[in-house]
Amino acid sequence: MAKIEKAACIGGGVIGGAWAARFLLAGIDVAMYDPHPEAERIVGEVLANAERAYGMLTMAPLPPKGRLTFCKTVEEAVAGADWIQESVPERLDLKRSVITQIDAAARPEALIGSSTSGIMPSELQRDMKHPERMFVAHPYNPVYLLPLAELVGGQKTSPETLELARAKLAPIGMKGVILKKEIEAFVGDRLLEAIWREGLWLIHDDICDTETLDDVIRYSFGMRWAQMGMFETYRIAGGEAGMRHFLAQFGPCLSWPWTKLTDVVDLDDALVDKIAEQSDAQSGERSIRELERIRDENLVGIMHALKGADGGKGWGSGKILADFEQNLWAHAPRRDYRPTREPLDLMEIKVLPSWIDYNGHMTEFRYAQCFADASDALLRLIGVDRGYVTAGNSYYTVETHTRLLDEAKLGEALKVSAQILPSSDGKKLHSFMSLTRASDNVLIATCEHLMLHVSSAEGKAVPPAPAVMARLEPLIDAHRDLGVPEGAGRSVGQKR
Numbered sequence: 419m420a421k422i423e424k425a426a427c428i429g430g431g432v433i434g435g436a437w438a439a440r441f442l443l444a445g446i447d448v449a450m451y452d453p454h455p456e457a458e459r460i461v462g463e464v465l466a467n468a469e470r471a472y473g474m475l476t477m478a479p480l481p482p483k484g485r486l487t488f489c490k491t492v493e494e495a496v497a498g499a500d501w502i503q504e505s506v507p508e509r510l511d512l513k514r515s516v517i518t519q520i521d522a523a524a525r526p527e528a529l530i531g532s533s534t535s536g537i538m539p540s541e542l543q544r545d546m547k548h549p550e551r552m553f554v555a556h557p558y559n560p561v562y563l564l565p566l567a568e569l570v571g572g573q574k575t576s577p578e579t580l581e582l583a584r585a586k587l588a589p590i591g592m593k594g595v596i597l598k599k600e601i602e603a604f605v606g607d608r609l610l611e612a613i614w615r616e617g618l619w620l621i622h623d624d625i626c627d628t629e630t631l632d633d634v635i636r637y638s639f640g641m642r643w644a645q646m647g648m649f650e651t652y653r654i655a656g657g658e659a660g661m662r663h664f665l666a667q668f669g670p671c672l673s674w675p676w677t678k679l680t681d682v683v684d685l686d687d688a689l690v691d692k693i694a695e696q697s698d699a700q701s702g703e704r705s706i707r708e709l710e711r712i713r714d715e716n717l718v719g720i721m722h723a724l725k726g727a728d729g730g731k732g733w734g735s736g737k738i739l740a741d742f743e744q745n746l747w748a749h750a751p752r753r754d755y756r757p758t759r760e761p762l763d764l765m766e767i768k769v770l771p772s773w774i775d776y777n778g779h780m781t782e783f784r785y786a787q788c789f790a791d792a793s794d795a796l797l798r799l800i801g802v803d804r805g806y807v808t809a810g811n812s813y814y815t816v817e818t819h820t821r822l823l824d825e826a827k828l829g830e831a832l833k834v835s836a837q838i839l840p841s842s843d844g845k846k847l848h849s850f851m852s853l854t855r856a857s858d859n860v861l862i863a864t865c866e867h868l869m870l871h872v873s874s875a876e877g878k879a880v881p882p883a884p885a886v887m888a889r890l891e892p893l894i895d896a897h898r899d900l901g902v903p904e905g906a907g908r909s910v911g912q913k914r
């Protein structure tokens with residue numbers, strides 16, 4: 419699989435800092451050049467928020483974080499890099515000269531992506547010696563969470579460059595979308611600018627304030643767009659008659675016209691003051707970093723929900739997350755597997771903000787999630803991985819009994835361990851899991867868990883493959899002498 423070995427970020431503001439975080443958290447070393455006197459602080463703060471977000475995003479094993487180096491020159495930063503991302507301010511003269519400087523110093527085969535929001539790549543590559551490896555990689559804020567990069571080639575960009583860029587973005591959890599032709603502002607910013615222009619008119623004409631406008635988006639079509647975009651949503655809106663009916667019904671409105679898309683509002687002082695004041699009233703109580711953290715939690719929640727969609731395969735950005743995690747698991751170092759007469763340590767986790775309920779502690783279904791993730795970890799340990807499942811065999815959970823014994827609070831580190839119970843025979847995998855607080859080993863919950871090994875094709879329980887049995891049997895034997903743990907075999911309502 420094509421992968422980025424070493425990245426260079428030229429420009430470390432809102433976008434360059436977040437690109438750096440995306441690379442670093444995928445285990446890639448980053449060399450950064452930004453002449454801003456506070457660049458290290460700014461990038462550090464973005465990285466801290468990104469690490470917090472990844473702590474919530476996934477329990478898959480992230481690789482060791484890449485090394486971040488601040489460089490004194492562009493030349494020093496790009497030396498040895500195979501992906502260079504330019505994220506300097508949106509000015510053609512500046513970007514062109516920085517890209518030409520990168521081109522002169524970088525390895526000839528290194529890919530050079532520009533974060534520009536709208537400048538055509540042909541304009542940017544005009545003075546380059548090796549323009550065939552230069553393209554636009556337009557990301558969305560926050561780059562460390564939102565997967566999309568629009569990949570746009572200029573007249574001199576080779577088609578292989580765009581394909582290679584797309585391939586290199588996949589393992590870092592990004593979706594590169596290649597546009598057929600270059601155009602100013604690409605696809606995303608064309609759409610965003612159209613709706614922004616309309617929004618400015620609605621405020622200018624006192625139809626609504628900024629908060630009402632945002633409410634209209636987030637309580638309605640914003641949620642639809644996050645999971646289906648425009649055309650799939652409108653196909654459904656056409657009812658059984660579908661897209662043709664939708665176009666026939668709403669097409670004529672385009673010329674009535676309902677919108678002012680071609681008029682540019684005059685952003686004079688009065689309008690700027692009005693928008694800034696309304697925005698202060700709407701969100702001024704919170705700092706930008708606080709708002710970023712709320713945004714990140716919400717985005718993580720949406721991606722988690724979409725990860726379980728479409729029959730568990732994942733949908734949209736949730737599918738990208740599922741693929742990213744699968745890749746992380748595939749590259750995780752295999753755990754040393756030596757059965758001992760001790761319960762198995764399966765995983766460690768942190769109680770995340772979105773796990774807390776109105777009682778101020780970890781909510782009920784997160785206990786189930788912890789035990790489900792731990793049973794997946796147990797299965798991976800005995801060789802039941804994605805390949806095994808894809809080949810048509812798996813374990814299905816058929817019964818669980820959970821006891822909630824103590825509270826888990828925000829930010830606490832928890833551990834899950836498991837004892838394999840003697841009734842396990844391979845076809846049956848009967849375990850008893852304990853969730854403890856890492857700091858003082860207090861038992862927070864237990865879960866007795868029964869799984870059956872199933873052939874998905876035959877739709878019935880069958881013995882596992884010999885390779886799985888060879889890993890499981892020594893574990894069953896090693897745990898046989900541990901006896902039945904306190905709390906196993908209980909029924910609901912028994913006195914503690």
Ligand SMILES: NC(=O)C1=CN([C@@H]2O[C@H](COP(=O)(O)OP(=O)(O)OC[C@H]3O[C@@H](n4cnc5c(N)ncnc54)[C@H](O)[C@@H]3O)[C@@H](O)[C@H]2O)C=CC1
Binds near residue numbers: 454
């Ligand atoms: N902010 C956003 O929402 C998005 C911005 N972009 C694009 O990303 C690029 C950067 O934008 P932001 O990060 O928002 O701007 P920013 O102003 O936050 O950061 C720009 C950084 O470039 C640095 N810089 C200036 N001259 C430089 C030079 N010669 N060499 C290296 N660094 C230099 C500045 O010190 C600053 O830290 C722009 O092209 C913008 O259109 C793309 C997607 C979203």
Ligand SMILES: C[N+](C)(C)CC(=O)CC(=O)[O-]
Binds near residue numbers: 534558559607
């Ligand atoms: C406002 N903007 C043009 C810089 C926005 C983008 O380019 C993409 C985004 O993140 O919305």
